[in-house]
Every structure is written in C-alpha cells, then in structure tokens.
Amino acid sequence: xxxxxxxxxxQKIARxxxxxxxxxxxxxxxxxxxxxTRRVPPGVRVQHLGPVSVRLHTPTEPHPNGAALLWxxxxxxxxxxxxxxxxxxxxxxxxxxVTVAAVDYRLAPKHPYPxxxxxxxxxxxxxxxxxxxxxxxxxxxxxxxGGGLAAGLALLARDRDGVKPAFQLLIYPMLxxxxxxxxxxxxxxxxxxxxxxxxxxxxxxTGRHPGDxxxxxxxxPARSDDLSGLPPAWIGVGTQDLFHDEDTAYxxxxxxxxxxxxxxxxxxxxxxxxxxAPKTAxxxxxxxxxxxxxxxxxxxx
Numbered sequence: 331x332x333x334x335x336x337x338x339x340x341q342k343i344a345r346x347x348x349x350x351x352x353x354x355x356x357x358x359x360x361x362x363x364x365x366x367t368r369r370v371p372p373g374v375r376v377q378h379l380g381p382v383s384v385r386l387h388t389p390t391e392p393h394p395n396g397a398a399l400l401w402x403x404x405x406x407x408x409x410x411x412x413x414x415x416x417x418x419x420x421x422x423x424x425x426x427x428v429t430v431a432a433v434d435y436r437l438a439p440k441h442p443y444p445x446x447x448x449x450x451x452x453x454x455x456x457x458x459x460x461x462x463x464x465x466x467x468x469x470x471x472x473x474x475x476g477g478g479l480a481a482g483l484a485l486l487a488r489d490r491d492g493v494k495p496a497f498q499l500l501i502y503p504m505l506x507x508x509x510x511x512x513x514x515x516x517x518x519x520x521x522x523x524x525x526x527x528x529x530x531x532x533x534x535x536t537g538r539h540p541g542d543x544x545x546x547x548x549x550x551p552a553r554s555d556d557l558s559g560l561p562p563a564w565i566g567v568g569t570q571d572l573f574h575d576e577d578t579a580y581x582x583x584x585x586x587x588x589x590x591x592x593x594x595x596x597x598x599x600x601x602x603x604x605x606x607a608p609k610t611a612x613x614x615x616x617x618x619x620x621x622x623x624x625x626x627x628x629x630x631x
Contacts, residue, residue: 335570337598339610347521349604350469371416380455382449385412385432387419390534393427396464397628399499401432402483404602405473406504406523406531407446408438415473425621426630431457435479439534442457443549446535450483451490458493469497469561469628471594474523474573474602475531477503480549481580484560495561502601506552506576507532510540520572521600528572552580557587564592564623568599568618594619
C-alpha cells in the first residue's frame with residue numbers, strides 16, 4: 331500500500347500510525363489501557379452481571395418505540411473496554427433517543443471463545459428486559475472484533491430461543507480467521523491492524539490456528555454455511571482495511587441468503603480511521619452514515 335492509496339484526509343496521520351502489533355505490543359497496551367478508562371461520565375450507569383459489566387447510556391428523551399442497542403467494543407478479541415466507546419454510545423443515545431448498553435466482555439487469551447460471546451449474549455438478554463425497552467426493537471452492533479462478536483451473536487440468537495435482534499451494525503468487522511492465512515496481503519502497509527496481529531487475535535480467541543476446521547461458526551461467522559434468518563445488517567469498511575475483502579464477501583453472502591444488507595465502502599480508509607482521525611471530513615461522513623443506519627434499522631429516524 332502506498333501513501334497515494336490512502337484517503338487524502340488520512341494521509342498525514344497515516345505516516346505516524348503503527349502497522350499492527352505483535353503479542354508484546356498487545357500485552358503492553360492491555361497493561362496501560364485501564365488507566366484511561368476508569369472514569370464514568372455523568373449519565374452513564376455501570377451494571378455488573380456476574381463476570382461481565384455493562385455501561386448503560388440512557389437518553390434524556392427516549393424514543394417512544396423503546397428501541398435499544400447493545401454495543402460491543404473492538405480490540406482484536408484481546409484488547410479494549412466498553413469505556414473506550416463512551417463518546418459514540420452517548421452520541422447514539424442522545425441523537426437517536428435509543429438506550430445503549432456497552433458490554434465489557436471478558437478478553438482472550440485468558441478467556442477464549444465461547445466466554446466473550448456468551449458475555450455478549452447475557453448482556454443482550456439483560457438489555458431486552460430493561461424498563462422502557464421493547465425486546466423486539468433491540469439492535470446489536472460493534473466495531474472490529476466487536477463487529478465480529480455482533481455477527482456471531484446474531485447467529486447465536488437466531489439459533490436459540492430468546493431475544494431476536496432487530497438489526498446488526500457491523501463496523502469493519504473481524505469475521506474470518508482465514509484472512510490470517512493469506513500471503514498475498516501486504517504485511518507492511520495496513521495501519522493499526524495487520525495480518526500478524528490478526529493471526530494472534532484469532533489464535534487467542536479460538537484457541538486454534540487460523541483456518542482450523544474445528545472452530546465453531548459462532549466464533550468465526552464467515553465460516554457459517556447458512557446466513558438465512560439473520561436480522562438486516564449494515565456493514566462499513568474502508569478499501570485499505572485488512573478486513574475489506576472478508577467484509578464485502580460477507581455482505582454479498584447475506585444478500586444471497588435473503589438478508590437485507592447495506593454496504594458502505596470508504597475509498598482509501600484504513601482500519602479504525604474514524605477513531606484516530608475523528609475530525610476529518612471522511613470520518614464525520616462515516617459517523618453520519620452509522621447514525622443513519624441505526625436510525626433506519628430501529629425505525630427511530
């Protein structure tokens with residue numbers, strides 16, 4: 331990937347961004363990240379559900395249809411916390427009038443699959459029972475690994491008796507461990523998450539080498555042969571994102587299975603571009619597309 335391939339709004343910051351991380355870098359990030367996520371903003375309530383906690387963002391003026399969103403943070407299945415997405419969750423709650431619950435699921439490799447996904451399922455069932463929430467209007471969504479967990483959660487909820495999500499929001503989701511096997515991908519050019527980090531994340535989460543045929547479909551949604559019966563979806567990804575190919579392929583497969591799926595492809599955008607360059611025009615437009623997608627999916631706009 332050359333600098334010319336990156337969106338003009340993002341070229342300057344791209345020069346300073348890492349190309350990914352190995353186990354050592356990820357371990358360091360996990361050590362320091364709690365220091366930046368301890369503050370609980372006004373209006374946010376932290377609810378503990380056994381081994382998992384949820385940060386609940388309640389809108390000042392809730393939409394009368396009782397819509398809600400379960401948000402799942404990213405971090406390659408090995409990093410991050412719900413607090414990192416407080417600004418996004420607050421924006422969704424205030425601008426759309428939906429209740430937003432961000433789940434702090436347990437992280438791999440200490441807690442591999444199925445623990446993180448079951449944490450998300452527990453948070454989903456809890457959210458659906460909250461006062462003022464209509465259990466038929468609960469969406470699920472996430473970014474990166476959070477998007478992968480949301481896609482896995484959609485499959486799991488389809489196959490279990492219980493809450494059936496109304497919509498899935500998948501922001502550059504991490505869906506397919508087989509991407510880590512590709513040798514045709516430029517290892518040096520991808521910003522923030524490259525295939526070395528990708529392989530580590532998948533090994534940590536599944537407990538298997540990428541491509542292992544024994545991995546369950548709920549852990550690796552792209553492995554599912556049957557995508558029918560899933561809720562409508564919105565997928566957003568950049569052309570310079572490691573997950574571009576797997577995300578666009580998943581969108582096509584959803585449509586082929588009869589699932590409505592909108593696909594937003596951002597030319598020249600790399601992984602996490604909207605988080606590291608939030609004031610750029612391209613990031614602003616992407617956020618607006620996300621808000622519009624959730625609004626339409628939950629019928630609140």
